[in-house]
Amino acid sequence: MGLVIPFEEATGSGDIAKLAALARGDMGRVNETILSRADSRVAMIPDVANHLIESGGKRLRPMMTLATAALCGYTGQGHVKLAASVEFMHTATLLHDDVVDESDLRRGKLAARMLWGNEASVLVGDFLLGQAFRMMVEVGSLPCLDVLSTAATVIAEGEVMQLAAAKDTSTTEDDYLAVIRAKTAALFAAACEVGPILADRPKAEIAACRAYGMNLGIAFQLIDDALDYGGSSQKLGKNTGDDFREGKITLPVVLSFRRGPEAERAFWRKALEAGEIVEGDLDRAIGLMRKHKAIEDTIERARHYGAMSRDALGLFPASDWKDALLDVVDFCIDRAH
Template sequence: MGIVVDLNGKREPQPSLEALTRLVAADLKAVNELIVRRMHSPVALIPQLAGHIVAAGGKRLRPVLTLAASRLCGYTGTRHIALAACVEFIHTATLLHDDVVDRSELRRGLASANAVWGNKTSVLVGDFLFARSFELMVEDGSLEVLAILSRASSVIAEGEVAQLVTANDTETGETAYMDVIKAKTAQLFAAACQIGAIVADRPAVEKEALESYGMNLGIAFQLIDDVLDYSAKQAKLGKTVGDDFREGKITLPVILAFRRGSEAERAFWRRTLEDLDQKETDFDKAVGLMGRYQSLEDTIERARHYGAIARDALGIFADGAEKDALIELIDFSIHRAY
């Protein structure tokens, strides 16, 4: 856990990923090596493009969850290495497809794959990575693992389609929004964690606990991501500010500000997000309306709620370094908003 010093000279702990990544460092190295090997293809453009997005950085959070959950459950074998790589392939494939759908030009501060190689190539390489992930599932040989990860893949795709349905629709409600982020983001978090209990052959109650932990952590994580898109801190994280606004995405901060605003303010949201008729000063006005109606603060509070559920889910596991690190991950995910 890192240390920050406030204006009064006090040293206070700041949640970080250091403990978690340190615990799984050796396993994560093996995962990264396997990813490089399994990205190989005689079609040179495939490893070139896939390597571009994998090398772009990121926390490898989803495979780290598989590795940490396996350790939490006392697993000492090697199956979790390939399955963590499988999880990362699924995630990377969805990123490639997301960037095409969203017409994104940047990914973690670098040119997105579709901006460099075009949409067609990005979609097809995403399909290749999905196929590689299923090869790894089959090689593992567990029907239970195959069922969980294949189900997660289909739910993610459903979430993508559901997001298209709600895109640029300011009448979208909180329930529909939550359904989308559960499918698009939280489902893979849940699957990544649940696998740890499966490879360790743990009882159903522990599998369910880790699924709950991952699901609620994923929801909290996405809620904070949606807050950060309207925050100056986003730039410090290597991401551009206001992408969701420019694309007309309907996220919880928007939903809350829209519902709480006047009719004139709702007309502003319709013009900017539904019609995508945006002026240079509109993003600042959007942030101002969110401040007026505390929609960012209330979204953070929702994230805290789901974070508390994730923390409770770990209660059945014995205390130890792995449990502490997974709890700190919850705090880190929410603390990003500050």
């Protein structure tokens, strides 16, 4: 295919620099696996897949698979294919999400659906899921296959839950947290859980790694919610305010709706439920969120889940890998600044 992904671009920098450095060797093998498994005699498949694969994602989820395996003393080779499987699952959900959400941008570039159409995006996402499960089978760990296949089911359920909640201003905070646990955090949790399973670690360590990933995933999504109204397009990799324009009910909306008087709630219903958005409505939405400290409190909730994620690793002795995983929590929260 002739595609080379610079490792520095794929892993990013800042607070995940230590994790990137520790995982460099294995991530090189993961990237090679990703490239070879994205190939196909059907030319459109690698074209669509590589458009997203090479777009500068940090490879955070597969790095977490590698890191938790190393944290638990795993010395085999299966973690490389499982990390690649995790990245393929993530990439497939992005391709599918952009179709459902009718998104124009992904990671600052035109979404694949804008270049090849919705049908191709969905089908290539299906191809990547198929390749992910092939690699899981090749690793030969039935418990790992169970964890990742269950995550795939839960993610799909989360997407449907989000679809059902779209434009519904009666959505509660608990409702929304249930969506993001399934839609986003489930893959973080599974990515972290398969490492200690491969290393044949005790149930307590497996549960600790899963809890680390689950809480990190919730914090990660909450920060994304905040950034959509209080961040920049560069940080988001999509247009600021896309959630608002798409009628998505995220936590800043839930908090603003609940805390505001009836006149403000009428505005939210008109904009999100009826889709009647005019010039200046996004600015008004952001103003209401600031008035009710909805963005600030969303970030505060993210910090709470981040603290839970950090505490989950307390079971493990000090090590470079543990320090690197703790740094990831800071990275996810600090994106809000």
